[in-house]
Structure formats: C-alpha cells, structure tokens
Amino acid sequence: MSSKILNKFLNESIADLKERGMYNEIDPVQGANGPQINIDGKQLINLSSNNYLGLATDERLKQVAKEAVDTHGVGAGAVRTINGTLDLHVELEKRIASFKGTEAAISYQSGFNCNMAAISAVMNKEDAILSDALNHASIIDGCRLSKAKIIPFNHSDMEDLRQKAKEAVESGQYKKIMVITDGVFSMDGDIAKLPEIVEIAEEFDLITYVDDAHGSGVLGKGAGTVKHFGLQDKVDLQMGTLSKAIGVIGGYVAGKQNLIDWLKVSSRPFLFSTAVSPADAKASTKAIELLMESTELHDRLWENGRYLKEGLKKLGFDIGNSETPITPCIIGDEKKAQQFSKxxxxxxxxxxxxxxxxxxxxxxxxxxxxxxxxxxxMLDKALQIYEKIGKEMDVI
Structure with a gap:
C-alpha cells in the first residue's frame, strides 16, 4: 500500500511548482544530440546542448568507440580498485594530465561525482570552504558532504573573498581552508577571476579548487580556464567533465601526483562505483587528442558564439555579461521565460x-x-525566430 502522506506531499509539491512556472518538462530527443535535433517528429535548431565542439556526433570518436567495444566489451566489469581499471582508463588519465598541464589525473563517472568525491576526500569537519555564491549545485553538495564549514562569498567579489579568508584564518578554528569556484559560470557565462583568487590563496595559504566543467574545451585554446590564465602551477585541484566540450561522459580531477594517489584510495565514487565504459574512455581520449592537435573546433565555437551574441544584442535582448559562448536571454519572470521557450x-x-x-x-x-x-x-534562422517572438511578447 502506498503512503498517503507521500502521495499528498508529491501531488501538492508538483502542483505548486507548476503554479509558479518552475516545473520542468523533459523532452526526449529522437536521434543524436547535434546542432539540429528531432523532438516529437519536429526538427529544431538546438541551442540547449553542452556539446560545445560538436564532438558528441563526431565520426572519429564514433569509430574509436566502436573499436573499443570490440576489443574491451561494453562495460568495465568492476570498480576501479578491484579489476575495473582497464588500460584504456590509464591511457585516458595520462592524456588528461598532459592536456591540463598537471602531474597526474583521475577519472570518474561524471562531473557531479568528481565534486562529491574530491571535496569530501580532501576536506572534513575540522576545515572550512570559501565558496562562490553562484557555484554549481554539485560543488554545493560536495561541500556539504565534506562536513566542512561552508563560507559563501559574494559572486566574483574579491574584496569579500579576501575579508572572509582573513577572518577564517585569524579565527584559528580550521586546519585547512579551501577556496572553490567554477571556472566558467554556466548560467551567466562569466569567467572566474582566477588571478585574483590565486593571489588571495597564496596570501592566506588556501587550497585552490577550480570546477572547469564549462571552461575545458572552451577557454585556454581548449585546455580550460586555468590554462587561459597560465595558472597550471598555482591551482591545486582542476576538475572537469568529459560530457560537455569533450562530447562523451565522465569527469576528472587533475593535479599533483600525491593528490591523485590520495583520491584513488579515499574518494568514495572511485572506490564504490564501476568505471566508465571502454567506449567512453576511448572516445574521450580521442577527443582530447583532437583538441591538443588543433584549435579549429575551439575557434569555430567562439566565432559562432560571437555571431549569435552580437545578433541577439542588436535585436535588443538582455544577454547579461557573458564572456563566453554561453548566451542568456534574461526575461525575468519565470512564467514568461517558460512561455518564451515554448x-x-x-x-x-x-x-x-x-x-x-x-x-x-x-x-x-x-x-x-x-x-x-x-x-x-542555422544561427540566422534562430535570430529571425528570436526577433519574431521577442516583439510578439514585448521582450524587445
């Protein structure tokens, strides 16, 4: 018999979200997630994918993934610490470390897993974490799991960060203090002020952690936000995903060899969850190799990003202060934004x-x-449609 209390809670909560325009409908895609997609038999220009470089449908990645299935099977067969570490995982991690300019790297099943794993493996209840107010949900959850004291600082406000770092250090309450930030903030497209963050970290001996999920493949000629600022030797933990610009699935943490050694024996998602499939590992390795060989896809991404951004701004849309191809059109009202999307x-x-x-x-x-x-x-057609609906709904 199902719980009446549970049913009441679920029904009322869903109804409340719908009433406030905050209920998200999921739209299954029929076929591949490329620049154009099919939903309910309708072909659409796709402007919602994290597949920044188009690698999710790249023929070169598809070919090596198929080969990996033939040679290594469809699954890793075990957790990494038993016998689920395949030669393909080792190869991938070596390539990631080279790509990110670090001594070593460790791969995980997802970017979310990375933040749950690494933060809680390094920080504990005797520590404190200075976290940007707009950090991703996975960072927030990773910080909570660590049981460290979470001290948020105002988004990209370096004066606030310095003041809170000073207070945390001078309090004498904490054994270790970490400062953690997204490299690129996924909702607004702005870039973290990493040079200033590193300067403050050096002043107060803070551990530095950068979540570069939306920066890898996008900034630093593809190598990410840390490389963009030339700070590979200054950032302790570089985290990234293999599911956005890389086009596959998974995540990683890159850093010093002793950090990676520690994560391999202490981070729970690594210890207790089966590794990514052979096909995913091989395709991710190939994607990284392509980015290290050429900036062609990176350059095309930025060209298209600038083109769309300039077009929307010229039409009169509020696109915020994005510094990357991520381009929000800020509507304000929740229901109106959902209607605009519809x-x-x-x-x-x-x-x-x-x-x-x-x-x-x-x-x-x-x-x-x-x-x-x-x-x-495709972008011209999208701009024409934006203009039509913007005028229709009095947004521009």
Whole structure:
C-alpha cells in the first residue's frame, strides 16, 4: 500500500511548482544530440546542448568507440580498485594530465561525482570552504558532504573573498581552508577571476579548487580556464567533465601526483562505483587528442558564439555579461521565460528556459549554447525566430 502522506506531499509539491512556472518538462530527443535535433517528429535548431565542439556526433570518436567495444566489451566489469581499471582508463588519465598541464589525473563517472568525491576526500569537519555564491549545485553538495564549514562569498567579489579568508584564518578554528569556484559560470557565462583568487590563496595559504566543467574545451585554446590564465602551477585541484566540450561522459580531477594517489584510495565514487565504459574512455581520449592537435573546433565555437551574441544584442535582448559562448536571454519572470521557450519550440528553436532554483528568482532566462557544429544559416534562422517572438511578447 502506498503512503498517503507521500502521495499528498508529491501531488501538492508538483502542483505548486507548476503554479509558479518552475516545473520542468523533459523532452526526449529522437536521434543524436547535434546542432539540429528531432523532438516529437519536429526538427529544431538546438541551442540547449553542452556539446560545445560538436564532438558528441563526431565520426572519429564514433569509430574509436566502436573499436573499443570490440576489443574491451561494453562495460568495465568492476570498480576501479578491484579489476575495473582497464588500460584504456590509464591511457585516458595520462592524456588528461598532459592536456591540463598537471602531474597526474583521475577519472570518474561524471562531473557531479568528481565534486562529491574530491571535496569530501580532501576536506572534513575540522576545515572550512570559501565558496562562490553562484557555484554549481554539485560543488554545493560536495561541500556539504565534506562536513566542512561552508563560507559563501559574494559572486566574483574579491574584496569579500579576501575579508572572509582573513577572518577564517585569524579565527584559528580550521586546519585547512579551501577556496572553490567554477571556472566558467554556466548560467551567466562569466569567467572566474582566477588571478585574483590565486593571489588571495597564496596570501592566506588556501587550497585552490577550480570546477572547469564549462571552461575545458572552451577557454585556454581548449585546455580550460586555468590554462587561459597560465595558472597550471598555482591551482591545486582542476576538475572537469568529459560530457560537455569533450562530447562523451565522465569527469576528472587533475593535479599533483600525491593528490591523485590520495583520491584513488579515499574518494568514495572511485572506490564504490564501476568505471566508465571502454567506449567512453576511448572516445574521450580521442577527443582530447583532437583538441591538443588543433584549435579549429575551439575557434569555430567562439566565432559562432560571437555571431549569435552580437545578433541577439542588436535585436535588443538582455544577454547579461557573458564572456563566453554561453548566451542568456534574461526575461525575468519565470512564467514568461517558460512561455518564451515554448514559443521558440513552436517556431523551430530548442532553447530551454532556466528558472529558480537554478537561477535566482526574478532572473529567469532562456539560455543559448551555440556550438562549433552550427552553421551561419542555422544561427540566422534562430535570430529571425528570436526577433519574431521577442516583439510578439514585448521582450524587445
């Protein structure tokens, strides 16, 4: 018999989200997630994918993934610490370390797993974590899991960070103090002030942690936010995903050899969850090799990002202060943002609305993610549709 209390809670909570325009409908994609997608038999220009470089459908990655299935099977067969570490995982981690400019790297099943794993393996209840107020949910959850004291600082506010670091150090309460930030903030597209963060970290002897999920493949000619600022030797933990610009699935942490050795014996997702599949490991390795060989895809991504950003701004949309190809169109009202996204869908553009709690109340937006795989014709058509709906709904 199902619980009446549970059913009441679920029904009331879902109804409340729908009433406030905060209930998210999931749209299954039929086929591959490329620059154009099919949903319910309708072809749409896709501006909601994290597949920044178009590698999720790249023929070179597909070929090596198929070969890996033939040689290594469809699954790793065990956790990494028993006999689930295949030669393909070792090869991938060596390539990641070279790509990120570190001594070593460790791979995980997802980017979310990385933050749950690494933060809690390094920090504990005797420590404190200075966390940017707009950090990703996985960072927040990783910090909570560590049981360290979480001290948020105002988004990219270096004066606030310095003051709170000073107070934390002078309190004498904590054995270790970490400062953690996204490299690129996924909702607004702005870049962390890493040089200033590193300067403050050196002043107060803070551990530095950068979540570069949206920076890897995008900044630093592809190598990420840390490389963008030339700080490979100054950042203790570089975390990234293999599921956005890399186009596959998984995540990693890169850093000193002793850090990686520690994570291999202490981070719970590594110890207790089966490794990524052979095909995923091989495809990720190939993607990283392509990025190390050429900046062609990176350059095309930025060209398309600038083109779409300039077009939307010229039309009169509020695109915030994005410094990367991530381009929000800030609507404000949650219900209006969802209606705007719905109208885009009806006209042939797939761009999801982002509402609270993903972004603060009153800052609902439609987020656009141009990729290297989009053509100018696709972007021009999307801009025409944006203009039509923007005028129709009095947004521009």
């Amino acid at each position: 109208r885009l869908f009806e006209e042939g553009v797939y761009a999801k609305s982002i509402v609270f709690p993903t972004v603060p109340r009153g800052t609902a937006r439609v987020r656009n993610m141009p990729t290297a795989a989009h053509t100018k014709e």
